[in-house]
Amino acid sequence: MALETEGNFGVVERGEWSYAEAVGVGPLRFGMAVDEVVEAAEVLGSAKVSDCRRQHAVFSQTWKVEIHRVGAPSAPAVTAYVSQDAGLFGVACDAVRGPQVAYHGLLLVGREMGELESDMITYAEAHDVQFRYTCEGHAGPDDPGIVMRAQPVGEVLRSRPLFMVPRDGAWTEWDSLPSEED
Numbered sequence: 001m002a003l004e005t006e007g008n009f010g011v012v013e014r015g016e017w018s019y020a021e022a023v024g025v026g027p028l029r030f031g032m033a034v035d036e037v038v039e040a041a042e043v044l045g046s047a048k049v050s051d052c053r054r055q056h057a058v059f060s061q062t063w064k065v066e067i068h069r070v071g072a073p074s075a076p077a078v079t080a081y082v083s084q085d086a087g088l089f090g091v092a093c094d095a096v097r098g099p100q101v102a103y104h105g106l107l108l109v110g111r112e113m114g115e116l117e118s119d120m121i122t123y124a125e126a127h128d129v130q131f132r133y134t135c136e137g138h139a140g141p142d143d144p145g146i147v148m149r150a151q152p153v154g155e156v157l158r159s160r161p162l163f164m165v166p167r168d169g170a171w172t173e174w175d176s177l178p179s180e181e182d
Contacts, residue, residue, distance in 0.1 A: 014109070015044075017099040021145045024088070025163040026099060028080060031087035037065045037080050044077055044099070045070040052081065053179045060084040060168050064180060069097060081178045085168035089176060095151040095158035103141045111159040113138060113150050135174065147173050149181065 017026030024030050027040040034049060041047035045068050052062040061084040066076035077097035081090035093101060095110045102108065106123055108116070117139035120131040130142040140148030140161070151160035162173075162181060170176040 014097075015099040017093075017101050019101050019103065019146075019163060021143055022165055025091045025093075025101060026078075028078075028088060028091050030089060030165045032082070033087055034063050034065065034082045037082055037088055041065065041067040041078075041080075044068070048076075059170075060086075062167075062178060064178065079180075081167075081180075083167045086165075089167040090162055090164045090178060090181075092149070092160060092162045092181065095153055095160045098160070101161065101163070103143065103146065106141070108140070108146070108148075108159055108161045110153075113157045113159060116140075116148075116159050144173060147177070 019025045022030065027043045028037060032040065038047045038049065048066045048068070050064050052064050054062065063082045065080040065082060067078040067080065069077045075094060075097060077094050077099065079092045080088055082088050093099060093109045098109050100107055100109050104123070106119060120139040120141070124131045131139055132142045133139055134148055136150070138148040138150055140146055145164055147162040147164060149160045149162055150157040164173040164176055166172055167176040
């Protein structure tokens with residue numbers, strides 16, 4: 001699946017990753033250590049590891065692993081968050097460069113936020129299931145492991161899902177959000 005970049009200067013081949021609640025997304029499994037995430041990143045290209053700002057004393061040391069596509073040194077396609085105590089606890093897919101991930105057939109990455117909301121409502125009605133809104137007002141699946149985020153792409157807000165499990169010292173995924181995702 002391809003998507004035009006924000007500058008319309010070319011097309012990024014997205015690829016498709018699967019998601020399993022509390023297990024992981026694509027080749028990334030929750031609980032992986034930093035070196036395991038870097039090794040798994042070879043599926044897309046290269047990885048760059050940096051420290052995350054420690055926002056709460058209860059959290060152990062946390063790293064951000066930016067995964068870049070081969071030949072695309074600009075913004076990362078995927079950003080993974082790894083805690084010293086919990087291992088990999090968060091995976092964010094960039095709205096432009098990230099792999100496409102579906103939830104029960106509903107595409108989640110790079111969608112115009114209003115269109116995604118409309119599709120979530122239609123899906124929920126057709127399957128007699130629930131969906132939820134984030135604290136920021138973004139519609140998404142009623143799955144505690146998916147936090148829908150919005151990423152500005154030109155004049156449009158596009159979906160940038162964050163796939164998560166709670167990290168050390170947190171009760172929910174919202175409590176676990178890394179400072180870089182605030």
